[in-house]
Amino acid sequence: MIDYQVVRSARRKTLSLQVKQGKVLVRAPYYVDKKIINALVQEKSAWLKAKVIEQSQLNQQCCGFNHGDKLLFLGQVVRLHISFASRAEIFLREYSSENLKLNSELKPALKSELKQELNIVLAKRYATKLDDEQLLRMAVKKRLQDYFKQQAQSIILSKVSHYSELTQLKPKGIKIRQYSARWGSCNSNGEVSFNYLMMMLPDDVIDYIVVHELCHLRFLNHSADFWQLVAIHFPNYLQAKQWLKDNQSQLLWRLP
DSSP states (O other): OOOOEEEEESSOOSOEEEEETTEEEEEEETTSOHHHHHHHHHHTHHHHHHHHHHHHHHHHHSBOSOTTOEEEETTEEEEEEEEEESSOEEEEEEOOHHHHHHTTTSOHHHHHHOOEEEEEEEEGGGGGGTTOHHHHHHHHHHHHHHHHHHHHHHHHHHHHHHHHHHHTOOOSEEEEEOOSSOSEEEOTTSEEEEEGGGGGSOHHHHHHHHHHHHHTTTOSSOOHHHHHHHHHHOTTHHHHHHHHHHTGGGSOBOOO
16 A cells, blocks of 8 residues: 555545655545545555656756756756855856866766856865765755845846736735745735746746736636636747646755
8 A cells, every 4th residue: 555645624625646755645625534545545556656756766867966966047957066165155157168178077968958057155164074965965055045046036026027017917915935846826815926946947937937926816726717818928838838847857956
């Protein structure tokens, strides 16, 4: 029998299965008997096992926050370059032929796709702890999170302002934070939220997510009317959705 967690809700009317971060979740109404849940899990066991394996493989492809790891930034593959100095900072640098010679361990295919290097400069105190890989990865991840959030504050807020004027859909509040399983949200109070990991996405895909959440200010659902409104303001939304699906394996951050 597959291990699973049951999440019950008074508002839910039906059973649903979900595999999230390699774990099976069953969402159920309070009144559904455990035997019925067990039977559903058993019936769908082959599908659930396949999804668990698939997510495990995707997780192994995620950035591990090590020197030389790949990461998407604004839709481009960048290589992480970790160094140490008295002043911590992060900056992008164009990849040159000299960089590639110094990094001969990179595969030819990766060399051809790399255009930029994301330099993460940590405080010198971390240089004395090179044997603590876990600590270093956590430090790199923290610096990247701060950098992505800073970039998101500028880029996403600018896009929200632009598309709010274009659509005449203006949120009452905007939040930027990290979500584990969604790019944005909109609530009944007219507030929109965005995941700062959107900084991994190409510019036009970021546009799509902004328009998507703004359209929820009028339709708080995914009805035909909602998608028609999205299409009016962002005609290429299907291509943006497909890009997110095609690049799923590169859009997850593995915890160190």
